Amino acid sequence: RCFHFCKLPGRVMGIRLLRFTSVVIIVLLLVAGALTALLPTIKDDKLPNSRREPKTQSQSALDSFTLIMQTYNRTDLLLKLLNHYQAIPQLHKVIVVWNNIGEKTPEEMWNSLGPHPVPVVFKVQTVNRMRNRLQNFPDLETKAVLMMDDDTLVSAHDLAFAFSVWQQFPEHIVGFVPRKHISTPSGVYSYGSFELQNPGFGNGDQYSMVLIGAAFFHSGYLEDFQQQPEAVYALIDETQNCDDIAMNFLVAKHTGKPSGVFVKPVDIRNLEKDTNSGYSGMWHRAEHLLQRSYCVNKLVNIYDGMPLKYSNIMISQFGFPNYANHKNKM
Amino acid sequence: RCFHFCKLPGRVMGIRLLRFTSVVIIVLLLVAGALTALLPTIKDDKLPNSRREPKTQSQSALDSFTLIMQTYNRTDLLLKLLNHYQAIPQLHKVIVVWNNIGEKTPEEMWNSLGPHPVPVVFKVQTVNRMRNRLQNFPDLETKAVLMMDDDTLVSAHDLAFAFSVWQQFPEHIVGFVPRKHISTPSGVYSYGSFELQNPGFGNGDQYSMVLIGAAFFHSGYLEDFQQQPEAVYALIDETQNCDDIAMNFLVAKHTGKPSGVFVKPVDIRNLEKDTNSGYSGMWHRAEHLLQRSYCVNKLVNIYDGMPLKYSNIMISQFGFPNYANHKNKM
Numbered sequence: 001r002c003f004h005f006c007k008l009p010g011r012v013m014g015i016r017l018l019r020f021t022s023v024v025i026i027v028l029l030l031v032a033g034a035l036t037a038l039l040p041t042i043k044d045d046k047l048p049n050s051r052r053e054p055k056t057q058s059q060s061a062l063d064s065f066t067l068i069m070q071t072y073n074r075t076d077l078l079l080k081l082l083n084h085y086q087a088i089p090q091l092h093k094v095i096v097v098w099n100n101i102g103e104k105t106p107e108e109m110w111n112s113l114g115p116h117p118v119p120v121v122f123k124v125q126t127v128n129r130m131r132n133r134l135q136n137f138p139d140l141e142t143k144a145v146l147m148m149d150d151d152t153l154v155s156a157h158d159l160a161f162a163f164s165v166w167q168q169f170p171e172h173i174v175g176f177v178p179r180k181h182i183s184t185p186s187g188v189y190s191y192g193s194f195e196l197q198n199p200g201f202g203n204g205d206q207y208s209m210v211l212i213g214a215a216f217f218h219s220g221y222l223e224d225f226q227q228q229p230e231a232v233y234a235l236i237d238e239t240q241n242c243d244d245i246a247m248n249f250l251v252a253k254h255t256g257k258p259s260g261v262f263v264k265p266v267d268i269r270n271l272e273k274d275t276n277s278g279y280s281g282m283w284h285r286a287e288h289l290l291q292r293s294y295c296v297n298k299l300v301n302i303y304d305g306m307p308l309k310y311s312n313i314m315i316s317q318f319g320f321p322n323y324a325n326h327k328n329k330m
Numbered sequence: 331r332c333f334h335f336c337k338l339p340g341r342v343m344g345i346r347l348l349r350f351t352s353v354v355i356i357v358l359l360l361v362a363g364a365l366t367a368l369l370p371t372i373k374d375d376k377l378p379n380s381r382r383e384p385k386t387q388s389q390s391a392l393d394s395f396t397l398i399m400q401t402y403n404r405t406d407l408l409l410k411l412l413n414h415y416q417a418i419p420q421l422h423k424v425i426v427v428w429n430n431i432g433e434k435t436p437e438e439m440w441n442s443l444g445p446h447p448v449p450v451v452f453k454v455q456t457v458n459r460m461r462n463r464l465q466n467f468p469d470l471e472t473k474a475v476l477m478m479d480d481d482t483l484v485s486a487h488d489l490a491f492a493f494s495v496w497q498q499f500p501e502h503i504v505g506f507v508p509r510k511h512i513s514t515p516s517g518v519y520s521y522g523s524f525e526l527q528n529p530g531f532g533n534g535d536q537y538s539m540v541l542i543g544a545a546f547f548h549s550g551y552l553e554d555f556q557q558q559p560e561a562v563y564a565l566i567d568e569t570q571n572c573d574d575i576a577m578n579f580l581v582a583k584h585t586g587k588p589s590g591v592f593v594k595p596v597d598i599r600n601l602e603k604d605t606n607s608g609y610s611g612m613w614h615r616a617e618h619l620l621q622r623s624y625c626v627n628k629l630v631n632i633y634d635g636m637p638l639k640y641s642n643i644m645i646s647q648f649g650f651p652n653y654a655n656h657k658n659k660m
Contacts, residue, residue: 152660157533164532165643178648178656194654202494203487205649262648262656270660312649313495314656318508318592318642319535324524326508326592326644330482330600 064092065144065163065216070133072099073279075106077271078150082110085148086117088156090163092142094120097133101125130282131236131243136222143170145222149213151281155267161317162263166216169261173251175215176265178207181296181308189300191245191292199310206310209248210260214268217251224250231302235295241282242295249299249307258311266321394422395474395493395546400463402429403609405436407601408480412440415478416447418486420493422472424450427465429458460612461566461573466552473500475552479543481611485597491647492593496546499591503581505545506595508537511626511638519630521575521622529640536640539578540590544598547581554580561632565625571612572625579629579637588641596651 067085071078078096086094098105105122121139125132133147144166146159154176166174181189182199190196199206228250236243251259272280282288300306318326397415401408408426416424428435435452451469455462463477474496476489484506496504511519512529520526529536558580566573581589602610612618630636648656 160532161534161642168643176658177660194649194657198649198653202490203650204491204647205653207648264646264656265658268658268660312491312647313498314646314648316594316644316646317534318537318644319524319528320533320642323528323535326594327524328506328595328598330507330598 061092061142064090064142065146065166066092066140066142066219067094067146067148068097068133068137069094069148069150070097070099070130071150072128073277074150074275075100076277077275079106080271080274081148081150081153082120084153084156086120088159090160091118091146093118093139095137095139096120096122097135098122098124099128099132101128129237130240131233134222134225134243134247136226140219140222143219144216145219146216147212147214149281151270151272151275152214153269153271154214154265157317157320158263158265158267161320163216165261165263165315170218171251171255172258173210173212173215173217173248173260174263175210175212175217175260176263176268177211177214178260178262179209179211180205180207180310181209181306183306189293189296189306191289191296201310202312204312206312207260207262208252208258208308208310209245210262212244212247214265215260217247221247221251221254224254229302232299235298235302239291239295241288241291242299245292245295246299249303252307252309253303256309258309260311261313261315262311263315266317391422391472394420394472395476396422396470396472396549397424397476397478398427398463398467399424399478399480400427400429400460401480402458403607404480404605405430406607407605409436410601410604411478411480411483412450414483414486416450418489420490421448421476423448423469425467425469426450426452427463428452428454429462431455431458459567460570461563464552464555464573464577466556470549470552473549474546475549476546477542477544479611481600481602481605482544483599483601484544484595487647487650488593488595488597491650493546495591495593495645500548501581501585502588503540503542503545503547503578503590504593505540505542505547505590506593506598507541507544508590508592509539509541510535510537510640511539511636513636519623519626519636521619521626531640532642534642536642537590537592538582538588538638538640539575540592542574542577544595545590547577551577551581551584554584559632562629565628565632569621569625571618571621572629575622575625576629579633582637582639583633586639588639590641591643591645592641593645596647 067088069078069081069085082094082096085091096105105124107122110116110120110122123132123135123137123139144163146163148154158176162174162176166172179191179193180196180199181191182196183189194205198204199208225247228246232246236246248259285291316325397418399408399411399415412424412426415421426435435454437452440446440450440452453462453465453467453469474493476493478484488506492504492506496502509521509523510526510529511521512526513519524535528534529538555577558576562576566576578589615621646655
């Protein structure tokens, strides 16, 4: 009980004022809290001129790549390779292009064997087409694509190095398999590898293509690929081949330079023989190489000219695997 | 004799007119001829933003390079090397920096043994300085410089290839001898080659310098070198060493990228042992490598930071000398 103190009118008003201000303060705090919760989250927008790429995982869009692997009738190889590739540093996500029409993907089994280092997305296709892997997948969040055939194993060391090279040559196809075209006196082009005659620009050989079945390239080229003449798609569908030659034409036209940069692989393996499916790749077909020469000439017609350019630059990793792999007699 | 014809006054005037007009025509022709001779010759000005580079020889300024070779006390090696280098395709001119103070150049003998494929200019020096070779020689007409030590033989094949690589990387030092610096826990830098620990960026080794004693670089860097802090010249003069380290600092600062691009030589030889002079290069001095570590730290002070960047790109020539030098088990 308060006597002399409580009876003063000022103090009574003081307590009422205190209550009032307390209520006001509490209401203000609640309002502030509500406003803070409603503020938009600040997104890490590194590339303002391109598609928004939210940093959904620990690696940003510039420092990582997306593996796109198309598969047909070799699920055992696919799963073996996924176990390897899923652990590559700087891998952001895997997109499996499922060309086994009507067959269930191994997604359930995949999930039951989790957790996995990165997300793997199975893109079910409706038609078994070679060019299915060249769609502009909305799942793509990175600037870089690593495209691999479903029977090719490239070591993590090679991939890490080639990715670093791609980052220095982002407008090129940076990969492990070089090929060339040559011109013949008749004006008809022929396609081949190093066993074919050199194009004759100085000594040594030249390459004018880097195959996309084991290569890094800019995801923007998948967008560009959707804008090509219909005849290109018809050619790829007719041959079920040559999508990689078409990509090299596209890139060469775009840059005005050699389309590819060849990185010499230390450890690259073809696992074809290891499959239980009995299925061997398209390149075993009798007409495979003839088709590719045919495609070169068709594409020259379609694009009204030969855009491919030669390069003789071969890139290796300094001091790896042998720390003195550059030593000389000096 | 003309009778009725000649007597006509009109005809007399006609002949006078004819003579007059003939004289006028002849005078006009002479004047025209004189004017034509006085017209300025049209110069092939390919690079309007740079120094005028008249096409004095069969190779233009962009497709050829100037060899700059400094020499001291090894004239027998110099002449042996000149016989080799003078025949390199795309060589425009040789500049010999004559550090044999007070000694006659072999110019007379050189001329008596002509003709030679390209001009060779002997630049007589007044003081024997390591950095004499880094002057901005007015004799330089090409964009590219090939700088070679006077005891180093590099094959024509290697040079042709490295020059083509330089043309694709004109802002870098493109050469055959990579070196690196490393950082130590104390913050003091050390200089070395592959026997030194790796800088620790991923696997394999890295290099952060390409020595200019066997390399191509842009002639503009000789201009830039004249604009460096006095302390840089003092350092090079004090050590009679490190001009190449200084150049790498300069280029790295200028580009913000690794200063050099390493091209793995197929055939590079040190001819030191072949000299009759009994003189061996500076690098045999006991303190040589210690000096170079010293220089790295001094230059970091002078430039207030470490501009050198690492690279692990090693470039070789595709299909040369072995046409299948890129073959793999696939």
